[in-house]
Amino acid sequence: MEWKDIVRYHLSPPSGILPRSSGTQAKYESHQTNLRRAQTPIGCFIRDKYLGDRCWSFVLNEFPYEFSDGTRHYLLWFTEDFDESTTAATLSACGVNEYVCFENLLANRSIKDIRHLHVFTKDNGQPVSTRPAESC
Secondary structure, three states: OOHHHHHHHOOOOOOOOOOOOHHHHHHHHHHHHHHHHOOOOHHHHHHHHHHOOOOEEEEEOOOOOOOOOOOEEEEEEEOOOOOHHHHHHHHHHOOOOOOEEEOOOHHHOOOOOOOEEEEEEOOOOOOOOOEEEEOO
16 A cells, blocks of 8 residues: 555545555554453553553554555544544644544444544655653
């Protein structure tokens, strides 16, 4: 997949699940298995790792969808409602001005109890500042 393919999903998620590379998919499945073995709900893991008692966190996706052109895949985790203008302001504060984002359809969410947007940026050499959790 390339940037030109993902732009059609801006604010309108795909009906199916987008592909990861086979190596990334194997790591993702292993991560899920390890959490199940440790009896750690995925929502608790995400909350502890990325949010704590904060409203949002913007991070590089550890298990990105596969792109052949350097498109970067981030996640914007949040606990409060994010509308389009709040999302734009938050991403702008992180140095992201050109992006595609969407929230997966409920049927396609592997993590259902913490809302998050998939955010994609072009690899244009501009720095993007991932941000740890921000206070509400």
